[in-house]
Amino acid sequence: MTWRRHIEPFTRPLFFTWSRLTRGMTLGVRGLVVDPDGRVLLVEHTYLPGWWLPGGGVDRGETAHDAVIRELREEAHVRVVGPPRLVSVHSNKAFFPGDHVLLFRVDDFEADPFQPSGEISRIGWFPPDALPEPMNRASRDRIREAMTGAPTTALW
16 A cells, blocks of 8 residues: 555545635546446545546636646546536435536547556556446446446445
């Protein structure tokens, strides 16, 4: 476990306080990147356990489309070629009141060689029916919904 995972429970309240003071609502994006073989892109953070869909927060003055494109480039070295397609919108109120997450699907992209960073330790491409463990529950649910046509839940 990296040192970031050890301090995350202590830094989270500070981040949430700062976010609440500077924003009325927070908005995040996640990218469901699907390669020609039908595999999905997942990332492993240096500060959280498990595998996640890549993504992050929408910055002030940034569109959600621009944010998912930026996050995919920063976290996974994926350059989005075609427009991301909005798949679903979710409330993340259980984790942080007022937070919402938009899920975008990306099928048209180019992947550059991945280099670990201070935020992402590794990436992987996985068939939707053979996702790795441990896996973030919300990411697993969103993949299942988007790839199988299962009903979408409102909560992240």
